[in-house]
Amino acid sequence: MSQGRESNGFAGHPRGLATLFLTEMWERFTFYGMRSLLVLFMTAAVIDGGLGLDDKAATSIYGLYIGCVYLFSWPGGWIADRLLGAQRAVIAGALLMAAGNFMLALQSVTFFYLGLIVIVLGVGLLKPNVSVMVGQLYSGQSSARRDAGFLLFYIGINLGAVLAPLVIGTIGEKLSWRAGFAVAGLCMLGGLLQFVAQRRHLPPALPTATTPAERRRGLQILFGAGAALTALIALMFAGIIPAAPVTLARYTGLAMVLMAAGFFGYVFLFGRLSGDEAKRVAVILILFCSVAIFILGYELAGSTFNLFARDYTDRSFLGSWFADGEHPASWYQALGPFYIVVFAPLFGAMWVRLARRNLEPSLPAKFGIGLIQVGLGFVVMAWASWLVVQGGAGTRVAPTWLLLTYMLHTFGELCVSPIGLSAITALSPKRYTGQMMGTWFAGVALGNLLSGIVAGYFGEDTLATAPTRFLMICAMDVVAGCVLLLLARSITRMIGDAR
Template sequence: MDKPKKEKQFLGHPRGLLTLSMTEFWERFSYYGMRAILIYYMYYSVAKGGLGFSQPTALSIMSIYGSLVYLSSTIGGFISDRLLGARKTVFWGGILIMLGHIMLSLPAGSLALFGSIILIVLGTGLLKPNVSEMVGNLYSEKDLRRDSGFSIFVMGINFGSLLAPLVVTWFQAKYNFHVGFSLAAFGMAVGLIFYVIDGRKYINHKDNQAPDPISAAELRPLLSKIGIGLLVLAILLVGMAAMGALNVTNVISLITIFAVAIPIIYFWMMLRSKKVTKVERSRVWAYVPLFLAAVIFWAIEESGSSVLAVFAANQTQLNFAGFKILPGWFQMLNPLFILLYGPIFARLWVKMGDKQPSSPKKFASGLVFAGVSYLVMILPLMLSGISARVSPLWLVLSWAIVEIAEMLISPVGLSVTTKLAPKAFSSQMMSMWFLCDAAAQAINAQLVRFYTPGTEMAYFGIIGALTVVLGVLMFFIVPRIEKLMQGVN
């Protein structure tokens, strides 16, 4: 009798975990490498190799780009579930991402920029949510290794995000922006090669098929809805063009309205649905203030690649302690502090057990920390003046504080989203968590226009102070939120 084939493993986990971790490592390498230099490419003068956009326009594009990436994740989930299956969806997502970076590596000006944004947004939407789903499919529901496997997977993501700004920024400074973008394309190509070769052996076979394939009867109404949506969009754009209003600023404003409206519509649908029980409806109402708090937090956290990136280039001492710092290297601080704080907070919550703060209290605390991370940026400007370059340690401090907020909100938010989700909307509720980041960055696309030379203190001060005040006010309504949560902590 033949012996059962022994499962190939990676650190005691299914071997496919290495395949998917490396795929996501290289995807994050390409994305965060590109993101580390993109803001500078947009607003640096043509003489410096940039596109010469105004700083407010560049900041707005950077923010709406991030919003579109999170909005597109809902499309990726549908294509995987109903059309292609996770494995093919991830593959084509990687192809689109690679093509987007290749387009950016060509000296073709703003046309290449906007074309690459479309490709990378669609590609990331196809790839990112489905890689995570495939990691979960490596384990059975009762497999105790699941949480540990996701921890290893997340570590891979953050190592890719940490390495990318270091390498890509150096190549951009040594050569030019297009060489830096080509390195991002190379990173995604490496990830794809690894994914295709290794995936044949180690990815779960059920990821080859769509779990809920769309029927012929469903396809026609779907195509009709897509057609109507595209027609409405075309009419809007043609109307804007006819009025002389078809420009980057107005298109960004249109996307902002769309990104903010989608979660509002989702909440309205869930609260009115007959499929939602009385207890579930109460929990959805509890989720509303948590969602709003997360939007405010992400608006500050995601400004690291826009507002703080500009501050790093324009108002920070880049020759420090005898060492030359490249502005894009500050983008390493986000993943660095996540890697440092992650084990500390995981151990802290386990040690505190039942005594740990409730999810709403963690959110309120996170808002306060997020606001303080902005308020500390006022101090160097008060001490040295807005025209002086300040110590880079102020940026390190700001990131160190905001990442405490992320530890209090991001993983907690993922967990509480699943707990508060109505059964009929469980998958869509998880999409809501991605949509709160999309809404935050869309709002940022409007706010960052006020960040101009001379307004830095007011920008950091007003947003930081308002966020702290909202965090404190949230503590007062925590008992009400906890009551609405109906037993969920």
Template sequence: MTTANTALQQDTKHPPGLYLLFFTELWERFSFYGMRALLTLYLTTALISGGLGYNEATALSIYGLYTGATYFTPMAGGYLSDRFLGRRLAITIGGISMALGNFALFAVHSRTGLYLGLALLIFGNGFFKPNISTLVGELYGKNDPRRDAAFTIFYMGINLGGFLAPLVCGFLAEEAFRTTVDGVVRYGFRYGFLAAAIGMVIGQILFNTLGNRYLGDIGKKTAATASGPDAAKSREPLTRGERQRTAVIIIITCFVVFFWAGFEQAGSSLTLYTEKFVDRDLFGWTVPTSWFQSVNPLLIILLAPAVSVLWLKLARSPRGDLKVPTKMALGMILLGLGYMVLLVAVSQSGGDEANITHKVNMLFIVFTYLLHTLGELALSPVGLSLVSKIAPLKLASLLMGVWFASTGVANILGGQLAAFTQSLGYFEVFLVIGVMAIALGFVLLALSPKLVRMMESE
């Protein structure tokens, strides 16, 4: 092999630390999505049947507050990591807390156990989520051409965990441990939560036993105690260009709040709609409702390589690749189009549980998730890559936390929107979400040239 070919191979080969972080995040997402797939069903199922017996509006609000808080606390976790803990220690603290949270849901079947488990999960996610994504960025130089591809690979790890979790945890909860006593069906939700806890433990064992070997000293020191030219720069005041790039992150974060508010209906209003209004019969077997939560991550795994190739081909074309704000605007428009498909389904089935004309084909839900997945691929991985690339070093984890906070605010908003389906109806709520997503997508598209100039300022 020639020297030139060897250099090319080194330029395209990813460091082994990426794959360690891939599997660590995979198991964390297995834990998160396993619990997420079951939470609404667990809250709304009667106490005698293994649930907690909340009414649907209350359950949807709890779901929104929980998922919102898990994405909001990374701001605090990112700040503490930047200043005091270092990223590696923060990931360990977060992972252990999340494992304990899922175990509490398994061990204590009561509303007290629910609040204890959710509190531990929220606390742990605040430390885990912003730091592992930032570590991926630290594996690469600022202008390393492998960065976007690395985040696409990392994102596939996220979604592989998200694909497996509803299948495993949903099967345990709805099938494997389902029993019937005196004519009453009882579900094994607690065993689904136990599987989520075990997944989190596996991820932490991998991270802490292999971290020194594959990550070296990356993430061990805080920005304040690190050494070298980059660290010295991190202690200086922000330059004008750094302030503008920080502003871009904040502006884009505000836009994507509404994307995630619509996208995260998957675990709340879309779950309930699927449960009641969708024909889930498949050759005489009823598909568990929770299994539909695996459609999106499966599509991510299948489509992410194709989308990466598309971006690469565009980059090599005479006009060049689409700018990040433009990609994100297209993502929001695709989300809105997914809700247009849902409106067709609701108009056929009726949005009133007491007056269901007929249950709609499950392909409506699958096609909705397809459009949402394409929107996610256009928005989320490039957003992670952008934040890791343009955020000032001294604010890296904090701004990654701000990015995730958009999902936090969105989940709280999304929970309130989902609750309105019980009073206003599914058609009205899905219409508002779809129209707003498309409208904001076009606004972001118009602002894209200005945001790009701010991103590229020195």
């Protein structure tokens, strides 16, 4: 068998899956650890070691950061495709992620923002290329088998995400914000060492720019883009370009939409696609829009839900363990990934069994079901926020509201995220695999950015309108899900026999 595809791994899956499983587990531990602290740190008072920002500014910065993390997966895929290869891109990304977290741990506002930028670049290099290598392990195998492999991979992602808020969140909230960021950086270095030691089990994934001229053109593009980005950052830090978080988030969102339109337009017009390839790229465009809508609601977990846990949720459970009598608000960030670890194997087995009976829902049907599930979660949040409004100042509700919301959102994610990752690897023209995986993360980026903007309207001063706003998000997700269900057959015909 070819390198990286030995079938002596877990449950008959390729041995390389374990390597990528552990790499992504530690990457997500690092990412979700600092993510669980980010909004809480930015809104904490300066005297308590935070930045002292208001909710709207903090959530806009959060949305910008998370959005750019996924947006930079797009050029990260291109860099791997053209210049570095997937394995070298993962190594470079891990080093940048570790360095960025160490910068957050420094007592400097400037280094805090620079650290966020460095982490953005690191995740952009690492995340899409790990996913691409998972897909390459299953080349020539059935879609059900590949979906099962991606679900196992997804468990690795969420094991890291479960542990991170419990460990890093506790250190950050109860000991020191800076110590939490530093621990996240150290864990990323551990994940990198594991990847380097086990990379022999992976496909080579060499870059496509093999001639000196191709490499030279690629490097020119890379250095030109890097110089432009550096100049833009320098102008913002110098105050020459206004950098108000809310305004910057809105313009960045517009730029993301224009970039996506430009990329898809270029591929359709000049990508020399066959008829079948054009239909499948059109499906990828539909997935791009669908995942953006899904993530807009789903990623309120790290901002609005995190603040709701801090300000309006009874956290007395295990409170005797802590001096202030409350467990950390960041612990609730572990709920979503915990549910995924519990339910992902059940969903994977369900898809395989349904496929054997020719009853498995189609790709667009799964997306539609996922959007409806996340919409139902906002009905729960609307009810919980209504109870807070009716109770008046100081009212706190039981944790069960967040427990149920995260469960519904998790069921939605299990119908969208791992299925979408698997679908992109199957639908992409081979010469655009890394870049098409980048478009998936660009859709996630747009959803995250919009989520951060929307989260700014759920601050303490607008609590009275929170139930209505939650129901508006519910309506958007449910309508989008129903549209996908209605168009499922047409979209499935566009997919054809892609596996």
